[in-house]
């Protein structure tokens with residue numbers, strides 16, 4: 001590795017005791033994942049079974065992006081359903097039947113559970129089985145929960161992908177499965193890199209089409225591309241697949257280590273690996289220089305949101321030279337995060353969970369140069385004179401891999417550049 | 425269960441948030457799961473408020489459900505009181521908490537806080553955002569003003585200087601901020617003093633002195649109607665009925681206010697000459713005559729827009745609807761005036777279907793209709809919530825009062841834009857610069873011109889109509905092909921009516937089972953649909 005990355009000495013934060021905070025959480029629920037998942041799996045439809053709040057959340061979080069034919073909708077539970085005047089299951093069947101009649105292009109329908117559907121104990125897995133029987137082979141119906149009482153923001157994607165795992169065809173030969181929704185441009189770059197390394201065949205979960213499900217079996221090795229996929233990983237383990245432990249492919253170092261882990265698992269020699277990745281890696285390193293000049297020495301504070309916080313903090317501290325004031329994460333999955341924790345500077349202030357008021361107190365006291373937070377907090381902090389980066393953009397933008405490393409850095413540099421420019 | 429793609433209104437607790445966020449000194453403790461905190465972004469991102477809404481969410485999780493969510497609520501309420509030191513505490517439940525029945529009101533009162541605790545019960549599976557805002561405002565006013573209610577047998581004596589309250593403006597309201605300024609200035613000009621504006625900018629202590637005013641100005645009946653009736657009953661305060669949107673309604677409003685204040689309206693109305701009134705009479709506005717408009721929004725704005733469209737633009741209202749079901753009677757009455765069927769629905773697909781069928785020249789709607797109109801390639805101006813970040817312009821841009829009338833003129837004419845351009849385009853349509861494929865100049869030099877056929881947006885619009893009208897899908901439609909001559913002739917029609925001409929002709933051909941559209945078919949259709 002290049003000189004700017006400090007060699008790992010000791011165990012970083014791997015043995016750190018991470019305090020757990022409990023109080024008001026200021027995060028979206030798992031329903032939010034529908035916003036990027038529906039664009040990823042192009043022939044799938046997401047039907048939330050919930051309340052007007054759920055419908056309003058998706059609409060608002062999507063920034064009132066109104067598509068002519070959105071591939072998501074909400075079946076809003078009303079009084080009659082609750083009072084028992086209408087049978088919820090009959091109602092759901094009616095709504096689904098009407099929807100599928102209108103939208104013959106749907107091949108895969110997710111029934112997405114919400115807080116209200118969980119609290120009234122509407123059994124969506126039975127509903128999915130029943131509806132699948134009715135509509136197969138044309139449409140397969142699956143279910144998962146995106147409810148706020150069970151899932152936080154990106155955990156919705158985890159729940160969705162986990163629901164796909166049992167229906168994946170069985171693989172009989174060795175293969176690599178990359179798990180986690182990635183932008184197509186990133187996916188294509190990774191395909192090329194794996195091909196150059198000689199790792200094959202490679203498949204991605206989620207697939208771009210519901211008709212194109214990857215196979216999984218005991219000879220499948222899988223690599224998580226996102227840090228929030230614990231249930232999906234467990235489901236893959238149950239199918240006999242084996243996880244390749246690695247840091248996440250954010251930044252040059254993360255991407256290098258991620259690809260290296262795959263190379264080792266597939267017996268790719270060091271020379272073959274180096275020849276495949278040397279050029280893009282060097283290009284990426286050069287492209288980071290510009291941003292490093294701006295970011296180095298700046299103090300950054302993460303509110304817990306997407307579970308991307310640890311890998312991002314690792315990238316920003318090790319490759320961009322930023323100082324980590326506090327790194328919050330909604331959950332800390334120790335096992336998946338160990339490679340990341342090992343790379344984080346010892347003594348980093350890590351916090352799991354949230355009490356937003358206390359965290360704001362700490363944030364104000366620390367006066368960081370940049371705060372990573374959700375949309376509800378960004379403008380109020382800006383108004384107090386604190387620069388912010390919306391965490392949701394980190395999910396919507398292509399950020400993984402070598403050729404996106406500079407884009408990722410730029411996302412953090414932009415608020416600072418803008419502040420320096422403005423004279424208002 | 426109702427299948428919903430897009431909603432016009434949020435849940436009722438968002439209405440409560442609009443009231444709490446508009447006010448000072450109120451804090452709202454909402455029993456709700458973590459995802460419901462998305463509502464903060466409505467205020468911080470869409471309205472760009474520089475502060476967080478004064479809301480504490482309990483953010484209970486599944487593991488709390490078996491345990492003590494009530495205790496969680498009490499802790500949250502106690503800590504919110506200690507941290508924010510509000511003058512009044514609003515408490516309530518979101519849709520999920522309503523199901524677990526923790527009784528936030530009872531729990532909060534048990535804390536014995538030294539401030540009024542106002543519990544609002546907002547049935548989330550039955551009611552919606554505007555109702556929630558109205559109910560919350562009413563409960564707050566009742567709680568704060570009741571101690572000052574006069575005894576039975578009391579009669580109101582007028583203030584030396586006529587005084588009113590302005591009721592209804594909230595956070596996240598469509599131009600509420602600007603309407604309040606405009607109407608306050610108008611009232612000052614009339615000679616009426618404003619006692620309290622509420623909820624926007626008011627404190628609980630201001631609500632306590634609402635009764636001091638002689639009468640109430642109700643700007644938004646959706647949020648203030650119930651409160652105004654209660655104030656009439658309790659404090660003998662009459663309330664205005666006219667919403668001052670447009671030249672005519674503002675004139676009527678001035679008359680109504682003067683009557684309530686005991687002021688002679690004559691001199692004020694003698695000077696009353698909004699620029700919009702002259703612009704409407706100006707000769708270059710002739711092209712606006714008879715444009716077919718489809719109006720949809722909240723009841724107040726939709727009803728007002730229909731009047732303005734008819735009387736002040738010379739448009740023809742071809743559709744009038746609202747998602748405010750609570751105001752169904754008012755919408756039905758207004759629709760009668762224009763001879764159209766009232767459309768009372770919050771089903772986006774139904775609105776889309778009705779707009780497509782009406783084939784208007786202009787849509788006056790919400791952000792939802794803006795998207796529908798875009799797909800149908802019809803111009804659109806936004807007249808009502810639900811709001812978008814664009815509905816909070818940096819400049820002063822009211823909908824009400826004199827400047828409001830001027831803003832309406834600009835805002836509605838802008839999307840039609842052609843103005844003089846329209847007849848220039850007709851005159852010079854064979855000219856290379858103005859030829860049929862040229863885009864309107866306001867679309868900018870880079871504006872892409874749709875390829876002659878098939879026009880992708882129209883394909884999209886057609887698909888949308890199919891989505892909206894499933895029954896049309898079962899019958900295999902006859903696909904009429906355009907002959908090259910007819911296609912060429914269609915190209916001579918100015919772009920801004922070409923889409924409609926294409927649709928009409930295709931419909932005409934399909935209804936008659938014509939396989940090929942010839943130049944003759946095009947002109948037959950034109951004659952058939954010509955008005």
Ligand code: SF4
Pocket residue numbers: 029030031050051053054055057113114115116146147148149457458459460519520
């Ligand atoms: S937190 Fe629950 S009730 Fe709220 S939007 Fe998410 S799923 Fe719906």
